[in-house]
Amino acid sequence: MVSTVDAGVRMHVKPARQDYIATLDLLRLAAALAVVIFHYFFRGAASGALAEAYPLAAPFALYGYLGVNLFFLISGFVIAWSAEGRDWEQFAMARCVRLYPGFLACMTITFIVILAVGEPLFSTSFAQYAANLSMFAPAFGQSFMDGVYWSIVLELVFYGWVTLALFTGMLQKRKLELIFIWLAISALNEFFVGSRAIRLLFITEFGPFFAAGVVVHHIHAHGRSLSALLLLAASFLLSCSTISVTRDWMLNEYGIAVSQPHLVIANFAMHAMLIGGVLLRSRIGPPGLTLALGGLTYPLYLLHQNIGYLAINAAAPLVGKWTAALGCVALMLFASWVIWRHFERPVQRALKTWLGRAVEVTLARFRRASTDAQPAE
Template structure:
């Protein structure tokens, strides 16, 4: 009798360049929303004054956050599988905290030197205790003011990582992750705040997409992806309703864009983009995190000064600011994030907290 063995799941943790490219697109979309819609460049007039047509398109850049959470679910599944909880947490620590600490320092310096106090969606005052509590990446539960308002997403990410570390400790299997995702989705429908009901669909969707990538198509996996998509379609309506750009924002384009994000990630999960191996995409992926951390408050300061002192069209100021922030992100990544993460990795490995010096990627 001949026994047919089922194909073994793919265990290699290879970098997917297409995910890096999608990360960059999401970061640029969020920056476009912040620069062109979510504030008043002169402190008084609404965004449609300066970008009468583009503002209606840029407003949907807020969806970059939802896509980031989906990518995070995918990447955390990929980076956590076949790892001990301690190694997973060390790797996440080195990936997130060194760059974050540097970006907090840079942002605080700009806040002091180039304050922007009018027409912005955040308060202007920061105390030393606020800054120190921000360094924990959990200032909201500690009652501190955010150094930069984009940091709110990091607390969501951090909670997801901690919960997933518990799942790693229990032992990762396809079935257990499916049960975890199902329970989380049901809890998100019920709506208690501690399960992050507005964003749980995207983390779950990303995890389910990683299961699709690792184990191949399975009906439970497809059901999870479909359920996360359906709940995301419902939740995004509330996100759109919470926007206040000064003009009506239809929800249908948001649902279409979010559906396209699911489609792209399904294609990546199924291997349709495996031939996309351009080296610059890895660089783009590395820059995305510091760019995201730095872009809002520093970008507002540069745009306000540019508007007041140059008289250039707003679209050109936005393009120049994005280019400047990408350059600053590259400097942070190469000159601070990488060496600090490498040094901390060696120290942690020497202290026996990981099997080997962990990489920041």
């Protein structure tokens, strides 16, 4: 999920190294649309959420869930770049500003729609809404307002580890060593231990995708080295194995899944797209358009599934299933752009100013208290 969340991939680093990679925004849009196609043309009917099936599109739409893996690859790259040159509190504040306004808007809209017209397909409650405000609804005994939110939790766990690594100085000094340890934990858990707690805490199923993105950024920013190239190869090889976990789940759930050889090919293509996007960063424009396309991907990802199912079911008997599904894709793109342009960006600017001042005041008080507590010489 997005990264499912780094729309408008502007890199906030030291002034001499600021940049904008438009190709990553286009990749993020492709990843988001892949997930939308997966839900509308395969999973919707397979799960019983859609009344109409799309047998002609389903064999191709089946691959669309891999858009989440591509999001995680991109997220690893962008977060590594975003963290470079920042203090831990600056990074944490930037991630909060980036994630929460769009999440709040889309989750609230989903809640209102389900509350109004969701029955009998979906139901909700104010208790569920309150739990979802935390972004960790299952921790409060409630389900996610929309099933796609699971990936946002993994993003938050990743951000938490990056914040800790910045706080301790390990990200600046021992980045590649941390990646090695992370890959080792992932391999041990996925191949031998199988702990669900470790899988969540260390994101061991999807960790190789985040890790590969971080390493690609390291090579991009600091040049090639044998250790970095070996870690990138290890991340890719491990991801070829962990990517099959979802395949096993889909076989049990739907009786069909992408074959293992095709998963490896798709995985190679995703890694190649990330690397190619970085290499071709100066060939894509104009930045205003790509920034908007990247900006709408986060709301699109958060908003499309449950509301889309309800909309397609309502429209299909009137206009036909194909017009309903394709029209819903267009509607979700437009609605996502409106949320990004007229809510997310203004709220982000205001929240960034408010949080910035709050952090400055808090740190100033902490430093003052620390100085006062020191014994006089």
